[in-house]
Every structure is written in C-alpha cells, then in structure tokens.
Amino acid sequence: MSNSRNSANMIYFDNSATTQPYKEVIELIAKLMSEEFGNSSSLHTLGVRAERILEDNRAKLAATIKAEPEELVFTSGGTESVNMALRGTAEVLKRSGNHIISSPVEHSASLESLKELERLGYEVEYLDVDEYGRILIDDLKAKLRKDTIMVNIMAVNNELGTIEPVIEAAHHIKANNKATIFHVDAVQAYGKIPINIRDLKADLISFSAHKIHGPKGVGMLYMRKGTRLHPLMMGGGHERKHRSGTVNVPCIAGFGLAACIKTERMKEDQINCGRIKKIMINELNDSLGSKIRINSPEDGVDNILNISFKGIKSETLLHFLEMQQIYVSSGSACNSKKSAVSHVLKAVGIPRAWAEGAIRFSFGSLNTEDEAFIVTNAINEIMKKM
Known part of the structure; x- marks a missing residue:
C-alpha cells in the first residue's frame, strides 16, 4: 500500500x-x-456486471462487522445513515410511543x-455523561421506559475519542423492552476498534467511507433482520426499497476496498496511532x-x-499551524466553522477558558511518529510567542 501524500511537507492531523x-482506492x-459505468439496475450486460460488483462489495463490507450482506443499505454517507435511522424509526414506530433517549x-x-423529531412532538430525553462524555449506565437504566421507542448512542465520540459502553447499553435496553430500537453511530469507530454485531446487539448502525481512507459521498446503514424503517428517499425502490436513487457502484467498491485494507491493518494502525498520541502528550506535558x-x-x-491550550484561542493556534x-x-468538522464553544466540551463541563483553546488532533494510517x-x-x- 502506498503511503504517498499530495505534498511532501504537509502534516495532516485531521x-x-x-x-x-x-x-489503491483512487x-x-x-x-x-x-x-464499469453501467447502472446496477439495468438488465443488459453492463448493468449485470455493475450489480455483481455492488453485491460483491456488500458482502465484503458485511464480513468486516460479521453481518449478513442483506443487512446493509448503502447511503450517501454517515449523515444520511443517521437521519435514516433516527427519523425512519420514529416514523414507523410513532404508534408505539414517542419517548427517545x-x-x-x-x-x-x-x-x-x-x-x-422534538418539533414533531416526540419526547427526547438526554443522558448524563461523565467528564469525558461517557454515558452513565445507571442513568440509562433509570430513564428507560416501556414506551421508549429508540435509544441513540455513538460508539466513539468524534471530538474526545471516548469509547462509549454500547455493548453494555444494548443489554439493558433489550432487557427493558426488546422492541426498543437501538441505533449506534459508528462513524468514528469503524476501522479503529473492532465492531462485531454478534457482540453489539444494536438494531441500526451507521458508517461512513471517508473516515477510513475511502471516498466521500458513500456510507452504509446496518439494519438487523426484521428492523423496519420508513424510507427518507422515495423513487425507484433501490436497496430493497429502503433507499431510492441510482447506486454509486464505483465509490461503493472504493468503500469496500478501503474497509478491507483498514480492517487488515487495524491493529498496526492502533499501535502506530497510540505511539503518536503518546509522543504528543509527553512532549507537550514536558514543555508546556x-x-x-x-x-x-x-x-x-x-x-x-x-x-x-491556555492563553490562545483554538482558531489562532490552528491558523499558525496551517502556515506551517x-x-x-x-472540533468537529461539521461544527468547527462556528465560533461557539463545542457542545461536547460544554456537556462534559470543561471551563469556557479552556474550551476556547481546544484542538483536536486525529491520526490515520499515513501518519508517522x-x-x-x-x-x-x-x-x-x-506558544512561546503568546
């Protein structure tokens, strides 16, 4: 696998x-x-070949999480997968209750x-978290009700890197009411820590390709057999009527290849990223x-x-680093252009003076010590100049 970058001098920690x-993916x-530009829904040879590529990669991706191929629905990315899971579930279960955690x-x-969903009349209740954003299992158990239709918890926090106890949470959710749907946002977990749906008893799990060195614009939603969703996208009934729209076969194949590479080298990447993280912490602790x-x-x-970092705004430090x-x-790329302090840092109780100077460093397969x-x-x- 090539480790080349677009610029020999660039250091990408985002x-x-x-x-x-x-x-290889590109x-x-x-x-x-x-x-192989055929439409996978077409009946001619090009379409048949495209469908074969599509289903081969569905099987590859399913194998990385120990799922069945028919349990995967391809989407345009993590955001669509999450929307599909939450809004699609709420719609189909609206007669069973309106309580969401x-x-x-x-x-x-x-x-x-x-x-x-709150605007539409659903009751959304939020869990307490500890200083790292980790949910409190006792609080989850206390807030679960018989009319709780859905619980939503991410596997790994995108700003802090906290691993949430989703396997334990699933146990308590299903013990309270087997009909309660459990959705896990695994966008930041996939390829970084093992995900096995036989251990994680979630009904719905969201994934994205571009977080694992795959292409942008492709994601997938795992749907456990028997789980029902109201589709967000109407049209030709693609993806077993769950998500209409011409399927992006080339990028799905890129997703499949990226997932295979990332899964194969997951342990190697964990060790490398762990060393980089340790160097960052030790060096900055010693100097600052x-x-x-x-x-x-x-x-x-x-x-x-x-x-x-004390005494400097994160945007200022980011700018000076970018100059080099x-x-x-x-913070989160979806929110980092906003001037407000991160909702995650607020939720975990980090004082505003510290929160305003927060930088997220995130490492990948191509980074070095x-x-x-x-x-x-x-x-x-x-920092010497501040």
Whole structure:
C-alpha cells in the first residue's frame, strides 16, 4: 500500500474530519468509472456486471462487522445513515410511543435530527455523561421506559475519542423492552476498534467511507433482520426499497476496498496511532505543563487526542499551524466553522477558558511518529510567542 501524500511537507492531523483515500482506492474508482459505468439496475450486460460488483462489495463490507450482506443499505454517507435511522424509526414506530433517549455529546447529524423529531412532538430525553462524555449506565437504566421507542448512542465520540459502553447499553435496553430500537453511530469507530454485531446487539448502525481512507459521498446503514424503517428517499425502490436513487457502484467498491485494507491493518494502525498520541502528550506535558489540559480519556481510541491550550484561542493556534502546513481541527468538522464553544466540551463541563483553546488532533494510517515531534515543536514555538 502506498503511503504517498499530495505534498511532501504537509502534516495532516485531521483524520477524524476526513482521510486521504488510499492510492489503491483512487485507482479502483477511476477504473470502474471508466470501464464499469453501467447502472446496477439495468438488465443488459453492463448493468449485470455493475450489480455483481455492488453485491460483491456488500458482502465484503458485511464480513468486516460479521453481518449478513442483506443487512446493509448503502447511503450517501454517515449523515444520511443517521437521519435514516433516527427519523425512519420514529416514523414507523410513532404508534408505539414517542419517548427517545440519546446522549448529549452526539454528532450534529443526530442532534439536529432529534431536534426535528422534538418539533414533531416526540419526547427526547438526554443522558448524563461523565467528564469525558461517557454515558452513565445507571442513568440509562433509570430513564428507560416501556414506551421508549429508540435509544441513540455513538460508539466513539468524534471530538474526545471516548469509547462509549454500547455493548453494555444494548443489554439493558433489550432487557427493558426488546422492541426498543437501538441505533449506534459508528462513524468514528469503524476501522479503529473492532465492531462485531454478534457482540453489539444494536438494531441500526451507521458508517461512513471517508473516515477510513475511502471516498466521500458513500456510507452504509446496518439494519438487523426484521428492523423496519420508513424510507427518507422515495423513487425507484433501490436497496430493497429502503433507499431510492441510482447506486454509486464505483465509490461503493472504493468503500469496500478501503474497509478491507483498514480492517487488515487495524491493529498496526492502533499501535502506530497510540505511539503518536503518546509522543504528543509527553512532549507537550514536558514543555508546556500547566498551560495545557488533556481532554481525551486515557482509555479512548488511539487516533483522537483533544488538548486545550491556555492563553490562545483554538482558531489562532490552528491558523499558525496551517502556515506551517500542519492541519488540525478546533472540533468537529461539521461544527468547527462556528465560533461557539463545542457542545461536547460544554456537556462534559470543561471551563469556557479552556474550551476556547481546544484542538483536536486525529491520526490515520499515513501518519508517522516523526510528524508528532514536528508538530509538538511547532506548537512550542507558537506558544512561546503568546
């Protein structure tokens, strides 16, 4: 696998926003767009070949989470998958109840969908979380009701890297009421930690390709057999009538290849990202000490590190790093252009003075330990001038 970058001098530590596609993925997509451009719904030879590619990659992707191929529905990405799960479930279960439970540190795709459901008359109740955004299981058990139609909890927090206890949560949800639908947003977990639907008894799980060195514009929703959804997209009845619209076969194939590569090298990437994360923490603790605050938990995923810097706004530090071709984030990419303090940092109780200086560093398959030293040295030089 090639580890080349677009720029030899660029250091990209914003892999939770998006990833650079693997070279093999780019080559495969280009080849299929040129040679296998048929519509997978067409009856002629080109269409049949496209459908075969589509179903081969559905099977590959299903195998990475120990699911059955027919349990996967392809979408345009994580946001659509989440919307489809939450809004589609609420619609089909509206006669069974209107009580929904969610964590307050979810991605905006979830939170905005839940706001819309509240507007439509659903009751949304939010769980308490600890200092790292981890839900409290006792609080979940206390808030579950017999008329709870759905619970929504992400597997890994996109800003802090916190791993949520979704397997344990699923046990209590189903013990309370087997009919309650459990949706897990696994966009930041997939390819970073193992996901096995035999262990994670969720009914719906959302995924995205571009977080694992695949293409943008493609995602998937796992639907456990027997789970019902009201479709958001109406039309030709594609994806077994769950999601109409011409299927993006080349990019789905790119998704399948990226998932296979990422799954095969998951342990290797965990070790590499863990080393990078350790270097970042140790170097900045040694040089800046009380001027930094580590917001990510020690037992979080290896590829996300959230640090607050005292006396400097995150946008300022981000700008100075960008001048040196070092790319990081001030929070979720879907919210980082807004000036308000992150809702995640608010929810976990980080003081505003610290929250305003928070930077998220997120590592991927193509990053190196040498880059970590370069970034920490750059930060030290910037902080000296503040």
